[in-house]
Amino acid sequence: MLARPAIDRGGAADRLRNHLRRRAITRLGLIEGDLYFLPYWRITGPGDGSAAYLLAAEVGDARLSRVHLPPADLKPFDTAAVPPEATVVPASTPAGPSSALDDAELIHYPFWLMRVEDSGRIEGAWIDGVEGKVIHHTLKLPAPLPSTRTSALLLSVPALLMAAAAWLPGGPIVFALACAGIAAVCGAVLSALKERHGRRELWG
Amino acid sequence: MSGEAGTTQAASDRLTQCLGCNGKIKVAAARFVACPLCGLTLVGAGADSGLPPLVAPRGGQDRCWEALARERRLPDREGATQVREARLLLVPFWLLDDASRRSVSRPGVVVSAADLTPVGLPPLAAGRARVAGLGVEPASRTGDAMGRLEDPSALDAAVVAATLPPDGAAAAAGARWRLVYYPVWSFHYVVYNKEHYHVVDAVTAQPVGPARRVRSRVAVWAAMIGLLGVFLALQPLVGAAAAVPAWGVSLAAFRLTLLRQRAV
Numbered sequence: 001m002l003a004r005p006a007i008d009r010g011g012a013a014d015r016l017r018n019h020l021r022r023r024a025i026t027r028l029g030l031i032e033g034d035l036y037f038l039p040y041w042r043i044t045g046p047g048d049g050s051a052a053y054l055l056a057a058e059v060g061d062a063r064l065s066r067v068h069l070p071p072a073d074l075k076p077f078d079t080a081a082v083p084p085e086a087t088v089v090p091a092s093t094p095a096g097p098s099s100a101l102d103d104a105e106l107i108h109y110p111f112w113l114m115r116v117e118d119s120g121r122i123e124g125a126w127i128d129g130v131e132g133k134v135i136h137h138t139l140k141l142p143a144p145l146p147s148t149r150t151s152a153l154l155l156s157v158p159a160l161l162m163a164a165a166a167w168l169p170g171g172p173i174v175f176a177l178a179c180a181g182i183a184a185v186c187g188a189v190l191s192a193l194k195e196r197h198g199r200r201e202l203w204g
Numbered sequence: 205m206s207g208e209a210g211t212t213q214a215a216s217d218r219l220t221q222c223l224g225c226n227g228k229i230k231v232a233a234a235r236f237v238a239c240p241l242c243g244l245t246l247v248g249a250g251a252d253s254g255l256p257p258l259v260a261p262r263g264g265q266d267r268c269w270e271a272l273a274r275e276r277r278l279p280d281r282e283g284a285t286q287v288r289e290a291r292l293l294l295v296p297f298w299l300l301d302d303a304s305r306r307s308v309s310r311p312g313v314v315v316s317a318a319d320l321t322p323v324g325l326p327p328l329a330a331g332r333a334r335v336a337g338l339g340v341e342p343a344s345r346t347g348d349a350m351g352r353l354e355d356p357s358a359l360d361a362a363v364v365a366a367t368l369p370p371d372g373a374a375a376a377a378g379a380r381w382r383l384v385y386y387p388v389w390s391f392h393y394v395v396y397n398k399e400h401y402h403v404v405d406a407v408t409a410q411p412v413g414p415a416r417r418v419r420s421r422v423a424v425w426a427a428m429i430g431l432l433g434v435f436l437a438l439q440p441l442v443g444a445a446a447a448v449p450a451w452g453v454s455l456a457a458f459r460l461t462l463l464r465q466r467a468v
Contacts, residue, residue, distance in 0.1 A: 034319070036367065060293050060320045060364040060390065087367050115321050120466040121414055124321025138322055138401045138414070145462050152455055155427055159451035162435050166444040175439075179432055187428040194420030 002037065002081055003072035005110035005129035009033050012112040015132035016125055025139055033114035035083060035129060038064065039091035041104045056091035056106060061126065063136040069109055070131040077108060086110070158186035222246060223382055224257035224347055231255070235363075236356035242347055245356045247294065247363055247385055258294055259343045260351035261361070261387035263409035265290050268389040272404050275411040278395060288399075289392040292406060294385040295320060296366040297328065297340050302379035314341045317366035317383060323390050324403045324414050327368070337410040340386040350384075351407075361387060388412065418465045427458035 007015070013031040020026070039056035055065040075081060082088055091106055110129030115122055116139060125137030146154070165178040222229050225242035237248045237255070246255035263271075269287065272278075278285045296317035316327035326335050334341075343349050353359060363385065370381040387406035392399065402415035431454035438446035 057365045058362050059367070060295065060318060060325075060362070061323050062289060062291060062390075062392070063322075089365055089367050092365060113319055113322065118466075120463050122321060122326045123324075123414060124319070124326075126322050136322060138324055145459075145466065148455070148459065151458050152451075155431065155451055155454045155458060158428065158431055159435075159447040159454070162431070162450070163444040163447035166439060166446075172440075176436060179436060183428040183432040187424055190424045190428075191421045194424060 001074045001105060001107045002077045003069075003074055003107055003109045003130060004081070005035065005083070005086075006073070007112075007129055007132050009035070009112065012114060012127050012129065012132060016114050016116075016127055016135065016137070019135050020137075020139055029117045031114055031116050033112045033127075035086040036111050036113055037082065037086055037088045037108035038111050039089055040069065040107050040109050041091075042107050043104050053107075053109075056093050057089050058093065059089065061136065064111075064126060067134055070128060070133060072109065072130045074107065154190060158182055161186070221254035222257070223254040224350070229255075234357060236353075236359050238353070238356050243352045244347055244350055245353045245359070256296075256383040256385060257347075257350060258385035259340070259349075259387060259407060260353045261292060261359075261406040262351065263389070263404070263406045265292070265389060268404035268406060268409050269391060271409045272391060272402055272411050272415060275415060276402070276417060278393075285393060285395050287391060287393045289390075291390045292361040293320075293388050293390050294361050294363045295325065295388055296364060297344070297384050297386055298370040298381045299344055299384050300370075300379055301382040308346055311341055312345050314344065315368075315370055317368050317370075318364045319368060320364070320390075320403070323401045324412065325388060325390075326413050335413045336416055337405055337408075337412040338386075338388075339405055339408045339410070340384075343407050344384045344386065416465075418462065420462070423458050423461035423465070426461045427454040430454045430457040 009032075012033055016031065038059065040053040041056050042051050042053055044051050053067055053069050055067075079088075088108060112127045112129050114125045114127060116125070123137070123139045125135060125139060127136075128134040161182045162179050165175060165182060168175060168178055217230050218233050219228065219230050221227070222239040222241060222244065224239060224244040224246065227239070227241040229240055231237040231240070231246070231248065234248050236258075237246050238244070239246055239255075239257070244257040245260060246257055248255055269290065273280075273285070298315045298317050300313035313333075315329055319327045321327065325338075326332070328335060328338075328340070343351075366383060389404045389406050391402050391404065393402075394400070403412045404410065404415065405412055431450045434453045435446050435450035438449060
């Protein structure tokens with residue numbers, strides 16, 4: 001069976017952006033994505049008819065192996081119904097013991113794999129292609145790189161101090177030593193500031 | 205009895221091709237097998253056209269976790285950091301096998317056959333030939349570099365499905381894309397109740413891509429050295445006005461160093 005995707009790439013990007021905004025992750029750069037049809041074994045329970053979904057292939061992300069999938073418009077699997085830009089992941093793992101195979105049904109479910117670029121760093125997220133509610137991401141709130149303006153202001157301090165040192169009395173050796181001292185002190189202060197700031201990026 | 209066992213063993217063996225040495229081989233139908241010709245470990249499941257080789261993992265889970273904790277400066281006080289899950293993944297890559305350009309010293313062309321960005325492994329592609337910390341290219345350049353496992357059946361790893369074609373890049377005449385599997389440790393851990401997913405190279409034990417931290421200190425000192433060098437060089441010529449070009453150079457050095465470190 002094939003679950004038909006209900007949201008396109010733009011819709012998936014919007015849902016991801018809103019999801020991240022609610023978590024105070026607002027500095028998002030370019031968002032792009034690819035559509036995958038992931039194979040799931042749907043095993044229906046004997047009693048109330050509740051279904052469990054088991055991923056039928058290894059895609060490297062354990063969060064996708066057991067999920068509660070939103071209800072979808074299911075059609076018999078037909079390669080013509082698969083969007084040309086989508087990737088169909090074939091099933092490669094069995095549903096479980098042979099007794100469970102009789103009740104298991106293979107469903108290819110759409111998932112968008114979104115990639116977000118932030119200051120050159122790429123991070124990713126899975127988002128279901130039916131309702132956009134199942135979202136698994138690694139996106140964190142990174143300590144933003146200082147803007148060009150902030151960087152310029154920070155670095156103008158040692159530059160101005162060096163310019164002032166040009167009027168110091170004394171020979172060229174005294175002048176060079178003064179400039180080196182300014183660079184060392186300013187470098188140490190800026191390093192300490194940036195290291196403190198960088199911890200936010202490491203631990204989220 | 206031994207004859208019956210031999211018949212059963214022969215029935216479970218299969219004739220196939222080693223995609224590492226291109227030799228025709230007869231191996232057992234197991235998840236991981238050793239090529240009797242070249243000795244490389246092969247991924248035995250799911251490939252009809254041949255069995256792709258894998259790079260032998262050398263970094264254990266503990267060593268890779270320590271490397272990640274050191275890189276990210278994870279707090280070591282009790283309860284602050286908890287590992288939820290650690291998985292050894294065999295990630296597929298396409299390796300361009302070009303007999304006319306094969307070289308031990310020249311880097312080869314490797315692109316990803318699966319996208320694991322959500323767990324912290326950005327894909328290699330034509331426009332992104334390197335991910336910091338990921339040593340797949342040098343490790344897969346030659347068979348000896350790939351290493352061999354003494355007991356392939358003891359390997360406990362998840363084989364990630366190959367889902368991406370070789371990036372649309374056409375192989376030249378006589379060249380072909382070959383699948384190889386590369387081991388990484390995928391860690392799911394929690395620091396102060398915040399979840400993190402990061403990947404460590406299981407051969408070199410180096411944190412990969414987004415797992416690497418930005419070293420601001422390097423950027424600051426690059427800026428200071430640029431500032432000092434340009435100012436001292438130009439000051440005898442233009443006096444205090446040398447601070448302006450020196451400031452510009454330091455700004456460029458600072459921004460470029462930070463951006464380069466971020467784009468891992």
